[in-house]
């Protein structure tokens with residue numbers, strides 16, 4: 272059976288290959304290992320193989336993992352839907368939040384970020400398919416929220432994130448990622464410097480890298496099917 276260590280080296284090679292094919296430097300793409308619904312042992316295995324960034328989408332599941340792996344000095348990213356009653360725990364225990372989609376959440380994270388910790392890195396989540404079942408801002412609302420979040424002192428607005436509907440074929444997969452990249456460029460023209468595009472998962476990371484992804488969020492390709 273192929274384990275996490277082997278998967279990690281295979282995925283890293285694929286990311287580097289995609290970056291090179293897209294005429295980008297391999298170091299410009301950061302791998303976020305999505306460990307949601309995966310046992311702690313797999314987090315430790317990936318960490319031992321050098322993986323630093325991990326993503327979780329449920330606070331209750333994430334906190335015990337974060338505590339257990341404290342000595343590993345990992346970087347924890349919250350990538351799930353965030354409710355107002357969980358913002359304190361997220362602000363206290365995570366390094367990144369990819370899923371900001373309303374001002375109230377950003378304000379609460381800003382308020383709860385403990386003094387002495389660096390600003391919380393955040394991305395705005397954009398809903399590019401107008402799917403009411405998914406969270407995320409509509410593209411027209413992104414710039415106004417970016418302007419407000421940019422002003423919050425305990426948050427560091429890094430960029431945009433998307434989770435598009437599943438599409439078949441490389442060219443189709445590229446389309447939503449291109450829109451997110453254009454949105455990031457547009458926001459930069461308004462004087463807000465963004466350096467992050469969090470986009471691409473196990474089945475579409477190559478398309479995302481071609482459109483400029485700086486963080487790809489990969490779960491099953493690294494850790495296998497979720498329990």
Ligand SMILES: *Cc1c(COP(=O)(O)O)cnc(C)c1O
Nearest residue numbers: 305328350472473488489490491
């Ligand atoms: C689960 C999840 C992923 C990883 O998905 P895989 O298809 O397993 O790679 C990425 N991003 C978000 C927001 C997720 O919830």
